[in-house]
Structure formats: C-alpha cells, structure tokens
Amino acid sequence: MTSIDVHALTKEYGGRRAVDQLTFTVRPGRVTGFLGPNGAGKSTTMRLVLGLDRPTSGSATIGGRPYATLREPLRHVGALLDAEAAHGSRTGRDHLRALAVSNRIPQRRADEVLEETGLALVARRRVKTYSLGMRRRLGMAAALLGDPEVVMLDEPSNGLDPEGIVWIRGLLRRLAGEGRTILVSSHLMNETASFADHLVVLGRGRLLADTPMREFIDARVRPRVRIRTTDATGLRTVLGRHGYDAVEHEEGHWSVDHARVDDIGRLASGAGVPILELAAEEGTLEQAYLELTGSEAEYTAQRQEA
Numbered sequence: 085m086t087s088i089d090v091h092a093l094t095k096e097y098g099g100r101r102a103v104d105q106l107t108f109t110v111r112p113g114r115v116t117g118f119l120g121p122n123g124a125g126k127s128t129t130m131r132l133v134l135g136l137d138r139p140t141s142g143s144a145t146i147g148g149r150p151y152a153t154l155r156e157p158l159r160h161v162g163a164l165l166d167a168e169a170a171h172g173s174r175t176g177r178d179h180l181r182a183l184a185v186s187n188r189i190p191q192r193r194a195d196e197v198l199e200e201t202g203l204a205l206v207a208r209r210r211v212k213t214y215s216l217g218m219r220r221r222l223g224m225a226a227a228l229l230g231d232p233e234v235v236m237l238d239e240p241s242n243g244l245d246p247e248g249i250v251w252i253r254g255l256l257r258r259l260a261g262e263g264r265t266i267l268v269s270s271h272l273m274n275e276t277a278s279f280a281d282h283l284v285v286l287g288r289g290r291l292l293a294d295t296p297m298r299e300f301i302d303a304r305v306r307p308r309v310r311i312r313t314t315d316a317t318g319l320r321t322v323l324g325r326h327g328y329d330a331v332e333h334e335e336g337h338w339s340v341d342h343a344r345v346d347d348i349g350r351l352a353s354g355a356g357v358p359i360l361e362l363a364a365e366e367g368t369l370e371q372a373y374l375e376l377t378g379s380e381a382e383y384t385a386q387r388q389e390a
C-alpha cells in the first residue's frame with residue numbers, strides 16, 4: 085500500500101515561507117481532505133509532492149520515493165492541479181492517448197476513462213471547445229488513466245455542475261474503497277464533509293490539524309439540541325432550573341448548548357412542557373473549520389494517528 089509522506093517540508097519564495105516545516109502522512113483506503121484558507125500552502129505542497137517544484141528543505145515522497153524517481157509516474161500517481169490545461173487544439177481522446185503512450189499505458193484506457201468521466205460523447209472534439217466542467221472532467225480522466233494507487237486532486241469540484249459534484253463524491257468514495265490513497269483540496273466544506281474520512285488542515289504554511297473528520301468536528305463544535313414547544317415560559321423555566329442555556333430563534337425553535345436530546349426530552353416531559361420537535365444538532369465541518377482557522381494565532385498542530 086502506498087502512502088504520501090511529507091516530512092519537515094519547507095518552501096520559501098523570496099524569503100517568505102509558503103510551506104513551513106510540514107509533516108504529515110496521507111494513508112491508503114480513505115479520502116483525506118486537504119483544507120486551509122487562501123494562500124495556506126495546499127497547492128504548493130501538492131506541487132512539491134509531484135516534483136513540480138523543489139523544496140527549500142525537507143522531503144515529500146510517494147511510497148517512500150520522490151515523485152521524480154518514479155518510472156512511468158502516471159501508473160503510480162494521478163493528479164489534477166488547478167492550473168492544469170490540456171493542449172487546446174487536440175481532441176480530448178488524443179490528449180489522453182498521447183499521455184498513455186508516454187507512460188506505457190494501454191491505449192484502450194483512454195476510452196475507458198473517457199467513459200468513466202462522462203466525456204465519451206465529446207471525446208473527438210477539440211479541447212478548446214470544452215466548457216470549464218468538461219476540462220475538469222478531462223483532468224480527472226488524465227489522473228485516472230494509469231489506474232494509479234495515489235490520487236491527488238486540487239479543487240476537483242471547481243466548475244462542475246451539480247451532477248458532476250455528485251459524481252466526484254461517488255468516485256472518491258469508490259477509489260478509497262479500492263484501497264487507494266486519496267488527497268483532495270477544497271474550499272467547499274459541505275462537499276468535503278460528504279466525502280472525506282480524514283483531514284489535514286494548513287494555516288499559513290503550517291499544520292493546524294491532522295485528524296479523523298468526525299473527531300475534528302466533535303472537538304470543536306458543542307453538541308446542541310433543537311427543540312420546539314407551545315409553552316415557551318415552561319421550557320425556559322425548567323431548562324434554567326437545571327442550568328441549561330437556551331436561546332430562542334426567530335423561526336420559533338430553541339437551541340440548547342452542551343445538551344443531549346435524552347436529557348432535555350426527559351426534563352421537558354417531566355415538567356409537562358409539550359414538545360413539538362426535538363433533535364440533536366450535529367456540528368458541521370464548516371463550523372469546526374471556522375472555529376480553528378478563525379483563531380490562527382494559536383498555531384497549535386494537533387496530530388493524531390487514526
């Protein structure tokens with residue numbers, strides 16, 4: 085099984101650190117979401133892993149080897165970077181077939197990945213006539229061409245229509261289920277929450293978190309109960325008596341922080357307060373992410389092995 089290992093990785097541009105002493109491992113069999121504010125260093129890290137740039141110090145390896153030393157790299161690593169573009173005057177199919185030849189990949193793979201990425205009908209059109217979403221799909225097709233064990237994607241949902249976004253989600257889950265190593269950067273938190281098992285979060289080039297997604301959320305977002313009643317006074321009284329802080333919202337429901345549904349349900353029913361709705365509100369990745377990156381001054385890396 086192939087991991088991506090980043091060790092004490094540092095990259096300076098003109099004395100400014102884009103990536104700063106970064107250490108983390110991306111493991112096989114799960115989707116790792118790669119998060120961080122604009123300029124945090126995600127793309128730079130991916131470029132360093134792919135040997136497109138040289139680190140100032142530290143190392144980035146795939147299965148223990150630097151990318152540059154891999155023979156026929158597309159057979160090991162598939163990547164989609166934001167700025168990547170195919171030659172516009174070629175057809176999508178020719179673009180993939182040329183990539184296949186240079187990596188000793190069977191030509192039939194071009195047609196297979198065109199089919200898989202939903203491009204079969206436009207395969208013989210020139211790439212310059214493709215929409216943004218079609219180009220992203222072609223980039224995905226190129227990434228999958230060599231049936232690689234490692235897949236690295238920079239903002240793959242960018243420019244995709246809702247159907248494409250659902251497709252990417254299913255694809256990432258399938259690739260991880262097949263035991264591949266998947267690293268995906270994104271600014272879309274709901275999207276990331278829908279496919280990631282694990283998160284690596286950067287802030288100004290440094291590691292802010294390396295943790296399973298559920299733990300990342302639970303550690304930062306307080307459990308909360310949502311409740312609706314016809315007896316606001318009764319509810320406020322019973323919750324106040326037991327030390328709960330309840331906030332009434334304009335839409336007519338209440339939220340109770342640091343609370344569990346079982347406890348609140350029992351208290352309300354014991355006090356004869358009618359309940360119209362009672363639900364546990366799970367914290368979202370967006371809340372947890374903003375909580376972490378909003379206090380960037382702390383810069384405390386929290387590394388946990390899953």
Ligand SMILES: Nc1ncnc2c1ncn2[C@@H]1O[C@H](COP(=O)(O)OP(=O)(O)OP(=O)(O)O)[C@@H](O)[C@H]1O
Pocket residue numbers: 097101102120121122123124125126127128129
């Ligand atoms: N070739 C370069 N020359 C100089 N500075 C660079 C270069 N590439 C990146 N940087 C700088 O390095 C920092 C990290 O940028 P990077 O693109 O890796 O961040 P990112 O997390 O991918 O951001 P975004 O989410 O906006 O894509 C930024 O301050 C950026 O300006």
